[in-house]
Amino acid sequence: MSAIELRAVEKTWENGVQALRPLDLRVERGEIVTLLGPSGCGKSSLLNIVAGLTEASAGDVSVGPDERIGFVFQQATLMPWARVAANVRLPLDLAGVARAEANARAAEALRRVGLGAFAEVWPRELSGGMQMRASIARALVTEPTLLLMDEPFGALDEITRNRLDDELLRVRREQQLTVLFVTHSIHEAVYLSDRVVVMAARPGRVVAEVAITTDEPRDDAFRVSTTFARHARDLQQALLAAARDADEALA
């Protein structure tokens, strides 16, 4: 049973612009799949379609009936008027979970992302990276089985991003998550993924699928390994080829 299965899904905006050409995508349970591509390739739209935020113009979208979805946005999107713990508790509050249980689960989620000591501070008092962690804690607090992440670390510096990538992998090991992850970073895609779906823009479409096959543990040594470099080169070539095709089509 796949976690996500898309068949001939396409999206055309109301103004007639084609955001996504018909595409198929299947994500197995426990997999980390990355959507990699330049801006305008429809990777975020695709994620929103899976999440149910955007309606597909045509095609079949099916998400496993037992999947609990957690969503992490490009920005932390925390409520500035609520302290960190209350922000993390929000999905439980909305679902009507009892206050005591919600508090305990929020504290646990914060601990898991290393923000245990920051429960009672305001979001604006946190750095960008810490705000993102709070946002991830908010996604984890509902104990999702499927995490959808829309360039969550795109606005962070590289050092912070690498650390958060490591934490994501750790959390995923601990609780058997399926992850569909959007990024424009080739390195992030190689580091995180079991499989990378390469997309191109105008119109948005899938141009290649690259499996990241390695037995090496994902750690700092992996980042400088030849396997890593080879995969990064493959992805880059796929992206460049797609961009060249698009340019020729325009010319």
Next chain:
Amino acid sequence: MRRALPGLVVAIALLALWQTWVVAFDIPVYLVPSPLTVARTLVADAALLGRALWVTVQVTLLALAAAVLLGVAIAFAFVQSRWIEAALFPYVVLLQVTPIVAIAPLIIIWVQNPTLSLVICATIVALFPIIANTTLGLRSVDAGLADYFRLQRASRWQTLWRLRVPGALPYFFGGLRIASGLALIGAVVAEFVAGTGGTGTGLAYQILQAGYQLNIARMFAALTLIALTGVLLFVATDLVTRWALGGWHESERVGR
């Protein structure tokens, strides 16, 4: 305290200058009374002016409360339906642009209770910024957070109460700050109009009476009380704003 100091220095300097000018040029008290004369009048007429002040303050606070309740209710109605807003907004604007001195005589004739008629006038003056700001605030929802609430299948009520209302608070308090000053202005202006009809004993009425009697010192004394009331209202609104937004909102952060 430190922030109040420069203002205090200027106030003392201006008062000293005024006092010196009046004494040095021997300005008659029926034209410009000196600050000391005004202070003496304030003490001598304390009972009379105190009663008048209480009337004006009552009208102002009642009007402000009414403006807040009505304004917030109308703003909520506006954001619930574009149709309601399109239907009613022109009339809100009409109310705002029509000078209160032009409507006040009518209201005073129609409404028997003098206090109530003054409160209605002052409410009309103070209402607009509350409606406009609260509506804007309720609409200015962070798009990402709105998406998040949708993803979590939040009910309409949850979205209103947990997202729109807190997000609107800074806008609402911006409106309240303007409205508090306008409520006082409305109360005084309405009383000027009503005063000619022989009702009301607020500060504006005292100013009118003192004017007829060429009791310029008492006019200044009443004026001082109105100005002080306005300042106190402003400070009180500021304190409430800081208490409500304390900590989280950017505007309450810098230099505090």
